[in-house]
Amino acid sequence: MERTYRVVVAKPGLDGHDRGAKVIARTLRDAGFEVVYTGLHQTPEQIVQAVIQEDADALGLSLLSGAHRVLVPRVIDLLKAQGRGDVLLVVGGIIPDDDIAALEAAGVARVFTPGASLAEIGTWLESALDARAHQH
Numbered sequence: 001m002e003r004t005y006r007v008v009v010a011k012p013g014l015d016g017h018d019r020g021a022k023v024i025a026r027t028l029r030d031a032g033f034e035v036v037y038t039g040l041h042q043t044p045e046q047i048v049q050a051v052i053q054e055d056a057d058a059l060g061l062s063l064l065s066g067a068h069r070v071l072v073p074r075v076i077d078l079l080k081a082q083g084r085g086d087v088l089l090v091v092g093g094i095i096p097d098d099d100i101a102a103l104e105a106a107g108v109a110r111v112f113t114p115g116a117s118l119a120e121i122g123t124w125l126e127s128a129l130d131a132r133a134h135q136h
Contacts, residue, residue: 001032001126002133005057010038010047012075015065020114024060024092024121031122044071048078051087057129058088068095068103076107088128092116 009025011018018040025037036054038047051059059079061072072091079085091103092112100111109128112121 002130004032004034005126005129006034006036006054007058007060007125008036008038008047008050008054008056009060009062010042010050011040011062012042012044012047012071013063013065013067014041015063015067016040017064018062020064020093021060021062023118024062027118028060028122028125031126033122033125044074044078047075048082048084051079051084052082056087057132058090058125060090060092063091063093063095066094068093069099072103072108073106088125088132090121090125092121 007028009021011021021037025035029035036050038050061075063071068091079087088109089107090110091108095111095113103111110124
């Protein structure tokens with residue numbers, strides 16, 4: 001890891017299950033990331049404020065509710081409006097295969113579905129952020 005990266009992990013919308021988000025947050029913290037978990041029921045506006053306040057390098061959104069087609073583009077638009085379109089956006093959760101390409105086209109760097117290993121997520125995130133650090 002080039003430096004300690006800051007990651008905000010958030011649960012947008014009304015989805016009430018955050019075990020997966022907490023497991024991801026703990027795994028990333030154990031791997032050396034600084035992690036801020038925003039808790040349940042966050043609006044896109046609250047999530048983007050957290051990214052700005054924490055000066056985050058990456059944002060992980062955990063969605064199980066099916067609202068990803070609405071919430072993820074809203075977060076992307078708000079990040080761009082706040083001048084933080086540079087944040088590496090990762091989405092995890094129950095995302096139908098048919099929606100993954102659309103999310104990636106909208107600006108999501110990577111979509112992790114329930115089969116992804118925790119080690120894979122941490123390794124991928126570190127590599128992607130290191131690669132970005134070399135570009136800037």
